[in-house]
Amino acid sequence: MSDMVREQLAEYAEMTERALEKYLPDTPCLQNNVIKAARHSLTAGGKRIRPALVMEFCRVCGGEPEEALPVAAAIEMMHTFSLIHDDLPCMDNDDMRRGKPSCHKAFGEANALLAGDALAILPAQIIAEAGLKGTISQSAALKIISLLGERAGIFGMIGGQVIDTENEGKLLETNVLLEMYRMKTGALLDFCCRAGCIAAGAGADKQLAAGSYGQRLGLAFQIIDDILDVTADEKLLGKPVGSDAASGKFTYVTEVGVDRAREEAERLTAQAEECLDAFGDTEFLRGLTELLLKRKY
Numbered sequence: 001m002s003d004m005v006r007e008q009l010a011e012y013a014e015m016t017e018r019a020l021e022k023y024l025p026d027t028p029c030l031q032n033n034v035i036k037a038a039r040h041s042l043t044a045g046g047k048r049i050r051p052a053l054v055m056e057f058c059r060v061c062g063g064e065p066e067e068a069l070p071v072a073a074a075i076e077m078m079h080t081f082s083l084i085h086d087d088l089p090c091m092d093n094d095d096m097r098r099g100k101p102s103c104h105k106a107f108g109e110a111n112a113l114l115a116g117d118a119l120a121i122l123p124a125q126i127i128a129e130a131g132l133k134g135t136i137s138q139s140a141a142l143k144i145i146s147l148l149g150e151r152a153g154i155f156g157m158i159g160g161q162v163i164d165t166e167n168e169g170k171l172l173e174t175n176v177l178l179e180m181y182r183m184k185t186g187a188l189l190d191f192c193c194r195a196g197c198i199a200a201g202a203g204a205d206k207q208l209a210a211g212s213y214g215q216r217l218g219l220a221f222q223i224i225d226d227i228l229d230v231t232a233d234e235k236l237l238g239k240p241v242g243s244d245a246a247s248g249k250f251t252y253v254t255e256v257g258v259d260r261a262r263e264e265a266e267r268l269t270a271q272a273e274e275c276l277d278a279f280g281d282t283e284f285l286r287g288l289t290e291l292l293l294k295r296k297y
Contacts, residue, residue, distance in 0.1 A: 005287035012052040012065070012072075017043070019073040023126055037107035037115035042080045044098040050075045050192045052288065057196025057210050060279045068199040070130035071144055074123035075192055078152055081119035082161070084112055091165065123148060136199045144195045151191040160184025164249075172250050178219065181252070185225075186218025209278035213285075216272035221292055223265040226251040227258055228297065269293045 020042055026035060051072030058068035087094040087102040088109065095105050104112035124145050131141025150156060160183030163176070172180070193210035230253055253261045273289055276282040 002287055005284055005291065008284050009052055009288065012055055013048040015055070015065070015069060016048050016051040016072055016076060019069050020076065023073055023122065033107065034111050034114045034118060037103055037111040038118050040100070040106055041084050041097065041103045041115065042077065042119065044100050046098055048076065049288070049292070050079055050188065053189065053192035053214070054196040054199070056284055057193050058200045060281055060285070061197045061200035061202035061206055063200030067136055068196050070126050070135055071195050071199055074126045074148070075188065075195070077119040077126075078123050078148065079188060081116045082157060084116035084119070086161070088112060137201070140198050140201065143198050147191055147194060147198070151187040156183055156187035160187065168249060170250060174255060177250070177252060177255065181219050181222040182215060185222040186215045189218040189221065190214035206278060209275050213272050213275035216268045216275065217289060217292065220265040220268035220272065223252050223261050223268070224293065224295065226253040227261055227265070229253070230258060265293060
C-alpha cells in the first residue's frame with residue numbers, strides 16, 4: 001500500500017476520533033457509567049474503515065470530507081453498538097475485543113447492553129442535527145437516516161445477525177451463508193459508500209455504483225475475517241483465534257477451505273474495484289480495497 005493511502009487513512013481516522021469525542025464526551029453525571037462503557041468500546045481503536053469510506057465517497061463525488069464527518073461518526077457508533085451486543089453472553093460470549101476486555105467484561109452486562117442501545121440511537125440524532133445545521137442538506141439527512149434504518153435493521157445488519165444466531169452449529173448452503181454475509185457485513189459497508197455520495201448530492205447512478213462496491217467489499221471482508229479466524233496471529237487479531245470453530249459456527253472457510261475462500265475474496269475484490277470505474281480520482285479507494293484483501297488482522 002502506498003504511503004499516500006496510509007496517510008489518508010490515518011487522517012480520516014484522526015478526524016473520526018475528534019468527532020466521536022465531540023459527540024460523546026465523558027460528562028460528569030449520574031449515568032456516567034453507561035457513557036464510560038460506550039466510550040470504552042467506541043475509543044478502543046479499530047481501522048475506522050467505515051468512516052473513511054463515507055468521507056472518501058463524499059470527496060470523489062465532489063463534496064468535502066468534513067461535510068460527511070457527522071455521518072462518518074454516526075456509522076462508527078452503529079458499528080460499535082453491533083460489536084458490543086455481539087460480544088454479550090447471549091450472543092457470541094466473547095471476552096476480548098480489539099485487544100481489550102469486551103464491554104460487558106469491563107462494565108457488566110447491563111451497562112454494556114445500554115451502552116449498545118445508546119450507540120444505536122445516537123446516529124439518527126447526529127445525522128438529523130447535521131441536516132438542521134446545514135452541514136449537509138436536510139434532504140440528504142433524511143435520505144441517509146432512512147438508508148441507515150434499512151441497512152442496519154431487520155433487512156440488513158440485524159437480520160444477518162439473526163440468521164447467524166439461529167443457524168449456529170448448522171451446515172448452511174452457500175447461498176444462505178453468503179446472503180447472511182451480505183446482510184451482516186455488506187449492508188453497512190453499502191450504507192457507508194452510498195451515504196457519502198448522498199451527502200455530496202450525487203445522483204442515483206453514483207449511489208448505485210457505490211453501493212455495488214460496498215456490497216462486494218463487504219462479502220470479501222467477511223470471507224477474509226473467516227480466514228483470519230483460522231490463520232491470524234492472536235496478538236494482531238485482538239481476540240482468540242479459532243473462536244468461530246470453538247463456538248460451532250459454520251463459515252465460508254468451513255465449507256470451501258482457506259485456499260478457495262481466498263480465491264473468492266480476490267474475485268470479489270476485483271469486482272469491487274470495477275465498480276470504482278464510475279468515479280474519478282479513486283487511487284485511495286483502490287489502495288484501501290487491496291489493503292483489506294491483504295490484511296493480517
